[in-house]
Amino acid sequence: MLSHLVTIFIFFCCFFITSGCNPQKKKAPEKKAETIQIVYVNWAEGVAMTQLASAIIEEKLGTPVTLSKTDIASVFNGLASGKNQVFLDAWLPVTHGNYIHDYRNQIFDLGVNFDHAKTGLVVPAYMHLSSISQLNNYKTRLNKHIVGIETGAGIMRLANRAIQEYNLDFELLISSESEMISSLQYAIQEKQPIVVTGWIPHWMFKKYDLKFLTDPLQVFGDHEQIHTIIHKGFEDEYPRITAFLKRFKLDKETLQNFMLQLHQSNINTRDEALQWIQSHPKLVHSWIAPSDSLKNVSVAQ
Numbered sequence: 001m002l003s004h005l006v007t008i009f010i011f012f013c014c015f016f017i018t019s020g021c022n023p024q025k026k027k028a029p030e031k032k033a034e035t036i037q038i039v040y041v042n043w044a045e046g047v048a049m050t051q052l053a054s055a056i057i058e059e060k061l062g063t064p065v066t067l068s069k070t071d072i073a074s075v076f077n078g079l080a081s082g083k084n085q086v087f088l089d090a091w092l093p094v095t096h097g098n099y100i101h102d103y104r105n106q107i108f109d110l111g112v113n114f115d116h117a118k119t120g121l122v123v124p125a126y127m128h129l130s131s132i133s134q135l136n137n138y139k140t141r142l143n144k145h146i147v148g149i150e151t152g153a154g155i156m157r158l159a160n161r162a163i164q165e166y167n168l169d170f171e172l173l174i175s176s177e178s179e180m181i182s183s184l185q186y187a188i189q190e191k192q193p194i195v196v197t198g199w200i201p202h203w204m205f206k207k208y209d210l211k212f213l214t215d216p217l218q219v220f221g222d223h224e225q226i227h228t229i230i231h232k233g234f235e236d237e238y239p240r241i242t243a244f245l246k247r248f249k250l251d252k253e254t255l256q257n258f259m260l261q262l263h264q265s266n267i268n269t270r271d272e273a274l275q276w277i278q279s280h281p282k283l284v285h286s287w288i289a290p291s292d293s294l295k296n297v298s299v300a301q
């Protein structure tokens with residue numbers, strides 16, 4: 001009899017140990033990270049959006065941020081591996097579409113943060129030139145050069161494709177955004193012809209009278225959207241930050257004004273971002289307001 005009682009006692013002890021005394025598992029709180037890793041390329045719009053978003057995450061959401069600057073290929077490699085967690089400057093569907101496709105199983109697309117973006121070949125408004133298809137008529141005056149940015153950028157891939165598809169007798173010069181801007185500024189100052197790889201949003205369209213060359217073959221696409229991309233799994237670990245990032249959107253006027261402000265500023269970009277946050281309280285509040293749903297989070301296709 002005693003042995004039976006011992007057996008029953010052991011059975012119930014094992015049952016409670018394996019099943020747990022608390023029948024309902026508590027939901028884990030949002031992970032407290034030492035730092036959020038945000039990556040960017042040194043392009044004007046990416047710098048502006050990254051500075052704003054990181055300042056808000058630190059000042060309003062209480063999570064430290066580490067910023068890393070690199071090239072576009074390394075951005076997506078890092079997002080796929082988890083070395084990077086957030087990128088706010090992915091151009092879709094054309095410019096960075098190949099990266100999104102290649103890493104679609106390792107990243108999440110949180111959606112559009114800037115609509116009606118555009119890439120293409122840009123000239124000063126004083127040039128009597130309206131289409132990419134007309135460039136060969138100006139090749140001597142332009143020294144057969146299109147001034148580009150760094151190799152690997154999506155716009156450079158498309159510019160090379162435009163040279164082929166329009167059968168242009170031109171060379172695409174590899175430089176950087178800052179060097180391209182310097183060449184453009186000098187040409188405008190001297191009223192000289194120049195063609196560059198350009199895009200909107202950018203502060204240069206606020207400062208100078210510029211125009212896109214029409215693209216009859218649609219090499220650069222119709223218009224682009226800038227998306228926020230995260231490492232897959234980030235949305236589960238940091239739902240509040242993810243909700244903010246989904247709400248974080250800027251219109252053309254707001255973003256380009258801030259970009260020009262950064263370009264002309266005598267203080268560092270972080271301080272400019274903090275001042276901007278203080279002067280736009282309603283907009284910032286609309287981004288960080290509590291969210292009860294992440295229903296619209298979608299896996300990048």
